[in-house]
Amino acid sequence: MGFLLECPNCGKRPVSEFAFRGEYMKRPSQEEPFEAWTDYVFMAENRQGPQIEWWQHRSGCQRWLLVRRDTTNNTDHESFWFEERSRHVDS
Numbered sequence: 001m002g003f004l005l006e007c008p009n010c011g012k013r014p015v016s017e018f019a020f021r022g023e024y025m026k027r028p029s030q031e032e033p034f035e036a037w038t039d040y041v042f043m044a045e046n047r048q049g050p051q052i053e054w055w056q057h058r059s060g061c062q063r064w065l066l067v068r069r070d071t072t073n074n075t076d077h078e079s080f081w082f083e084e085r086s087r088h089v090d091s
Contacts, residue, residue: 003074005067008081010060015074017059024052024066024089048072052089055079 004012023044028036045051050070057063066085068078080088 003077005055005077006079007057007060007063008065008079009063010057013057013060017057019056019058021054021056021064023047024054024085050076 003015005015005018006012007018023046025040028040049072050068052066052068055065055067057065063081065079065081066088068076068088070076078088
């Protein structure tokens with residue numbers, strides 16, 4: 001399925017220019033137990049509906065970005081840099 005993603009640097013581009021890199025999850029601290037790290041690395045939620053995901057603009061500026069995307073219909077995109085996540089991600 002084709003759709004457009006908006007790179008904060010390059011503007012709207014076809015999704016074929018990007019590489020999906022997984023769901024965004026808060027990273028455990030180094031003091032967290034092994035099980036927390038196992039869940040972080042291997043246990044994606046694969047939620048249906050809106051979720052925040054890592055994407056890389058591989059055919060453009062090469063930067064990594066976060067995208068809030070509705071996985072049921074690939075709409076309602078909102079793209080932002082990792083550094084701006086506090087304004088877009090619920091704690």
